[in-house]
Amino acid sequence: CLSCLLVLIAWKRMNKAGKLPPGPTPIPFLGNLLQVRTDATFQSFMKVSEKYGPLFTVYMGLWPVVVLCGHEAVKEALIDQADEFSGRGKLASIEQNFQGHGVALANGERWRILRRLSLTIFWDFRMGKRSIEERIQDEASYLLEEFRKTKGAPIDPTFLLSCSVSNIIGSVVFGSCFDYEDKQFLNLLRLINESFIEMSTPWAQSSCLFPQLYDMYSGIMQYLPGRHNRVYYLIEELKDFIASRVKINEASFDPQNPRDFIDCFLIKMHQ
Incomplete structure (x- = not known):
C-alpha cells in the first residue's frame, strides 16, 4: 500500500507541471533516466530530439527539464526572448x-544589479590607467618566456595556458599577477579545477537530478561521510581565499585610486 501511495504521489507530481513540450513518457521517481544517461547526456538528448524535435521535455527524477536542441531553438530562447530565459537554475x-x-547563481533583481555593476567595473578597467588589453599583453610576454625555456622540447601546454588565463583574471580581480610556481596561486588553481571535476562526477550530477531530496536533507547530508561533501568544502576554501584577499584590500583601500575589481566593488558597496 505504501509503495502504491508513493507511486501515485510521484505520478501526480509529474502531471502538475502544466503545459510542457512533448517528450518521452516518464517513470515515477526515475523520470526519464532510462532514456537520458548521466554519463552521455548530450548523446541522449540528441537521440530524443530525433523523435520529438528541437524542443522537448524530459524528467530528471521528479523534476521536468525543457531541453533546447539546435542553434535556432537556443537563439530564439537566449537572444530573441532573453528576458524570459535569463533566470538561473x-x-x-x-x-x-x-x-x-x-x-x-543569482536571480531576478539581485542578478541584474550585480551584472550591471560587473559590466560597469570591467568597462572602467578597459578605459582605465592599465587596461585589460595591457594586462593580456604583459601575460602573453611572460607566457612566451616560459615556452622558450622548454627549448623546443615536446610539452603539454595545458598547465602553462591555465596559469596564463588565470593570471589575467587574477590581475583584474586581485590587482596583481602570480608567479607560475607561487604556492598560493597553484593552490587556487587546484581548488578551481577540483571543484569543476567534483561537479561533473556522477554523484554531483545525481544531486542535481534529485534536488528535492538533497534540499530536504542537506542539513544532515553535509555531515554524513561521502564524496558528496567534497565539492562543498572545496568551494568553502575558495570563498575563504577570496575573503582573505578582500581583507588585504580593505587594509590599504583608497576609494580615489581603485586597483582591481575588489576595490571597485568596495566603492560601490560603500555608496
Whole structure:
C-alpha cells in the first residue's frame, strides 16, 4: 500500500507541471533516466530530439527539464526572448555554498544589479590607467618566456595556458599577477579545477537530478561521510581565499585610486 501511495504521489507530481513540450513518457521517481544517461547526456538528448524535435521535455527524477536542441531553438530562447530565459537554475550540490548570491547563481533583481555593476567595473578597467588589453599583453610576454625555456622540447601546454588565463583574471580581480610556481596561486588553481571535476562526477550530477531530496536533507547530508561533501568544502576554501584577499584590500583601500575589481566593488558597496 505504501509503495502504491508513493507511486501515485510521484505520478501526480509529474502531471502538475502544466503545459510542457512533448517528450518521452516518464517513470515515477526515475523520470526519464532510462532514456537520458548521466554519463552521455548530450548523446541522449540528441537521440530524443530525433523523435520529438528541437524542443522537448524530459524528467530528471521528479523534476521536468525543457531541453533546447539546435542553434535556432537556443537563439530564439537566449537572444530573441532573453528576458524570459535569463533566470538561473539552482544546483543543489552548491546551493548551500552560495544561497543564491553571485553573478553566476543569482536571480531576478539581485542578478541584474550585480551584472550591471560587473559590466560597469570591467568597462572602467578597459578605459582605465592599465587596461585589460595591457594586462593580456604583459601575460602573453611572460607566457612566451616560459615556452622558450622548454627549448623546443615536446610539452603539454595545458598547465602553462591555465596559469596564463588565470593570471589575467587574477590581475583584474586581485590587482596583481602570480608567479607560475607561487604556492598560493597553484593552490587556487587546484581548488578551481577540483571543484569543476567534483561537479561533473556522477554523484554531483545525481544531486542535481534529485534536488528535492538533497534540499530536504542537506542539513544532515553535509555531515554524513561521502564524496558528496567534497565539492562543498572545496568551494568553502575558495570563498575563504577570496575573503582573505578582500581583507588585504580593505587594509590599504583608497576609494580615489581603485586597483582591481575588489576595490571597485568596495566603492560601490560603500555608496
